[in-house]
Amino acid sequence: MTPSHDDEIVISVHGLKNSFGEQIVHEGLDVEVKRGEIFGVVGGSGTGKSVLMRSIIGLQVPDEGEITVFGENTIDRDETDATNIRKRWGVLFQGGALFSTLTVAENTQVPLREFYPGLGQTLLDEIAAYKVVMTGLPPDAGPKYPAELSGGMRKRAGLARALALDPELLFLDEPTAGLDPIGAAAFDELIASLQKTMGLTVFLITHDLDTLYAICDRVAVLADQKVIAVGTIDELLALDHPWIQEYFKGPRGRAATATLEHQRHTAASADKTAKTGASD
Numbered sequence: 001m002t003p004s005h006d007d008e009i010v011i012s013v014h015g016l017k018n019s020f021g022e023q024i025v026h027e028g029l030d031v032e033v034k035r036g037e038i039f040g041v042v043g044g045s046g047t048g049k050s051v052l053m054r055s056i057i058g059l060q061v062p063d064e065g066e067i068t069v070f071g072e073n074t075i076d077r078d079e080t081d082a083t084n085i086r087k088r089w090g091v092l093f094q095g096g097a098l099f100s101t102l103t104v105a106e107n108t109q110v111p112l113r114e115f116y117p118g119l120g121q122t123l124l125d126e127i128a129a130y131k132v133v134m135t136g137l138p139p140d141a142g143p144k145y146p147a148e149l150s151g152g153m154r155k156r157a158g159l160a161r162a163l164a165l166d167p168e169l170l171f172l173d174e175p176t177a178g179l180d181p182i183g184a185a186a187f188d189e190l191i192a193s194l195q196k197t198m199g200l201t202v203f204l205i206t207h208d209l210d211t212l213y214a215i216c217d218r219v220a221v222l223a224d225q226k227v228i229a230v231g232t233i234d235e236l237l238a239l240d241h242p243w244i245q246e247y248f249k250g251p252r253g254r255a256a257t258a259t260l261e262h263q264r265h266t267a268a269s270a271d272k273t274a275k276t277g278a279s280d
Contacts, residue, residue: 039204091173105125
């Protein structure tokens with residue numbers, strides 16, 4: 001995990017209200033995300049995790065509230081201003097949300113064609129090839145269609161598209177859902193590595209406790225139509241809210257804690273061995 005570079009607020013949401021008919025999803029929701037952190041969002045089914053993300057990126061118009069990204073209001077902006085902000089973020093939707101009739105390379109080129117229509121095909125192909133490899137896909141994945149890929153590869157292809165514009169901010173909606181534990185752990189490692197090398201701020205919706213423990217700097221908990229708590233895992237564990245206790249201290253939470261402790265012990269042992277070897 002990489003701590004935030006400073007206290008600059010990249011995403012700010014205040015007084016958010018979202019509803020669908022008579023169903024109120026959010027009421028008075030507040031949350032802030034700092035530059036350079038991997039920020040996890042958790043909550044039970046129906047708490048509106050994806051609705052919150054869609055509100056931030058402009059796909060859902062809230063009933064009330066204020067949303068700023070990079071200090072700029074994102075609600076009711078004119079198209080030019082909205083485009084300038086959207087260039088600075090990338091989004092990986094659930095399941096990858098790839099265009100089935102486009103190859104992986106063509107999918108990766110979609111945001112480039114949208115925001116930079118003057119780019120030539122040779123440059124588009126070079127950028128797409130680089131992004132494909134950056135996300136851990138083999139070079140020969142570029143000409144393939146989504147139906148020819150495994151679930152994990154489709155997620156990586158979706159990530160390649162999300163990174164096409166070299167964004168500062170990356171939105172991930174359930175990125176490890178449906179992956180086996182080994183594939184999910186590898187994806188977590190990829191996100192952590194990309195965050196560090198690209199200086200990304202990451203807004204990550206997940207229900208995967210291993211992901212929360214492994215790479216998130218802070219976690220926001222959605223319940224009761226709002227964010228009821230934000231903090232590190234240790235800070236959340238100290239709270240007595242019943243959902244938080246059940247989620248983080250249930251069987252899966254205990255398993256995730258044990259896995260993290262094992263990884264820390266292994267890393268510490270390897271570090272000690274390396275230092276001993278260097279001094280011999």
